[in-house]
Amino acid sequence: MxxxxxxxxxxxxxxxxxxxxxxxxxxxxxxxxxxxxxxxxxxxxxxxxxxxxxxxxxxxxxxxxxxxxxxxxxxxxxxxxxxxxxxxxxxxxxxxxxxxxxxxxxxxxxxxxxxxxxxxxxxxxxxxxxxxxxxxxxxxxxxxxxxxxxxxxxxxxxxxxxxxxxxxxxxxxxxxxxxxxxxxxxxxxxxxxxxxxxxxxxxDAVKARYLAAGVRDITVTTAIDGLPHRMLRTDLVTALERHGRARTLLHALRRAAGFRRLSGLSWPAMLRDGRAMRHGKDLTWGQVLLAANTPMLLRAAMVEGRTDLGVMASGQVAGxxxxxxxxxxxxxxxxxxxxxxxxxxxxxxxxxxxx
Structure with missing residues (x-):
């Protein structure tokens, strides 16, 4: 064709x-x-x-x-x-x-x-x-x-x-x-x-979660980095949506430290990348850090198989x-x-x- x-x-x-x-x-x-x-x-x-x-x-x-x-x-x-x-x-x-x-x-x-x-x-x-x-x-x-x-x-x-x-x-x-x-x-x-x-x-465990998902198990949330993000609904997503700013910042710092070690980026470089991902949005510091280390959240699922702690980005067709x-x-x-x-x-x- x-x-x-x-x-x-x-x-x-x-x-x-x-x-x-x-x-x-x-x-x-x-x-x-x-x-x-x-x-x-x-x-x-x-x-x-x-x-x-x-x-x-x-x-x-x-x-x-x-x-x-x-x-x-x-x-x-x-x-x-x-x-x-x-x-x-x-x-x-x-x-x-x-x-x-x-x-x-x-x-x-x-x-x-x-x-x-x-x-x-x-x-x-x-x-x-x-x-x-x-x-x-x-x-x-x-x-x-x-x-x-x-x-x-x-x-x-x-x-x-x-x-x-x-x-x-x-x-x-x-x-x-x-x-x-x-x-x-x-x-x-x-x-x-x-x-x-x-x-x-x-x-395989992550693929199994996708295959088990129905259309209603896929959600759009701003809890990860302050921007609309379509993914499978998990306990992590629910917890982040319920967190206040202080807990979100603490969670982001822990994740950011892991991503910094993995990527070799400095803290200033990570913050610069986080700001760049804001696209003009009014984000908290916790959200800026989450934006900078969203790759770490994805890695937890897509590489490590952590369906409990990782982010599983997904189109609606997964359902x-x-x-x-x-x-x-x-x-x-x-x-x-x-x-x-x-x-x-x-x-x-x-x-x-x-x-």
Whole structure:
């Protein structure tokens, strides 16, 4: 199935595996790429040296195109861009809008730039700055999310920009791909669905929690870092929502100390990153620290398997996912179903009586 996305990135299928922290590592990305979709490495939870090693590991496993997701507001964003360019990575994606200068630097080096956005005006801005495509995430998506549903946001963005639009938030099967194409998208991006594959390195106990979740077990909370965050409801989430400022600050300090040791960041650097994540919001110091060390909360679940103390970011589709296929099986299933749906549509359309 050829679309503007496949032509732009060189992949076989118009499917993107999103860059999920602690999840989208070399194993998942290379499996996705070998299956013909666009795998995206999550670099925000890696040091620069780990990022370079991860890129080289993916390249050793497959010759297929893949991407790297970057935090545009990171203090070492330019160093990471340099790694992407030096290592010949095909695509750079961004969780926040990159600057005009970063986009130009990547494009001059032949890298495809695909920011993720959650509002029409953001899409218009990055398109004017030269972005090659955008990923549009509606409110159904996991992690930091907005309030507007994909079915409302997607057509707005498609109408507003003249670059390929990739739909995210609420997708897990071939029917969703066809629906996105009907709205004018060039493909779909999926996070939770790729997290729940046999190629994902997420511990089995955590995967089991996702598979057991119903749609109502997935919530949006601001308790983690002061911003709307979609995740599985756990005792930790409930406790943080009930904490006062003093207990939240104490909890944040403990978590921040662990993340500082793991990442090698200094306290000033962590606070600077926390402030950068505020996006103009009026956050307490506890929330600033939680924002800075949210990766540690994610790591507790996604790496250590701590379903009691970790954060499990999740799209609403977790409530309807029931199995753990390989990436190859998942991609084949999505594309086969999309083809069947497309073949059925002409036969399902009948003229109105008297028409």
């Amino acid at each position: 050829e679309t503007a996305l496949t032509r732009l990135t060189g992949v076989e299928h118009p499917l993107v595996q999103t860059g999920m922290g602690w999840v989208a590592g070399p194993r998942l990305v290379s499996a996705t790429a070998r299956a013909g979709a666009l795998g995206v490495l999550a670099s925000a939870t890696m040091t620069t040296e780990q990022l370079r090693q991860a890129v080289r590991e993916v390249k050793s496993r497959t010759d297929a195109p893949f991407g790297v997701n970057l935090r545009a507001d990171a203090g070492d964003a330019r160093e990471r861009v340099r790694i992407i360019v030096d290592e010949g990575v095909r695509v750079a994606s961004f969780a926040l809008a990159p600057s005009r200068e970063l986009i130009a630097e990547l494009k001059d080096a032949g890298v495809v730039v695909i920011p993720s956005i959650g509002a029409r005006r953001h899409a218009e801005k990055v398109a004017a700055w030269g972005a090659d495509a955008v990923i549009v995430q509606g409110g159904e998506g996991g992690g930091h999310t907005g309030e507007v549903a994909t079915t409302v946001l997607l057509p707005q963005v498609v109408d507003a920009v003249d670059i390929p639009v990739i739909a995210a938030g609420g997708f897990h099967d071939g029917r969703g791909l066809v629906a996105a194409l009907a709205y004018g998208a060039a493909g779909i991006a999926m996070g939770t669905r790729f997290l729940l594959t046999s190629d994902s390195t997420v511990p 309807v996912i029931e199995d753990l296929p390989s990436c190859a099986e998942l991609v084949d299933r999505v594309m086969d179903e999309a083809e069947r749906v497309l073949r059925r549509i002409p036969g399902s359309l009948r003229p109105l009586p008297g028409g």
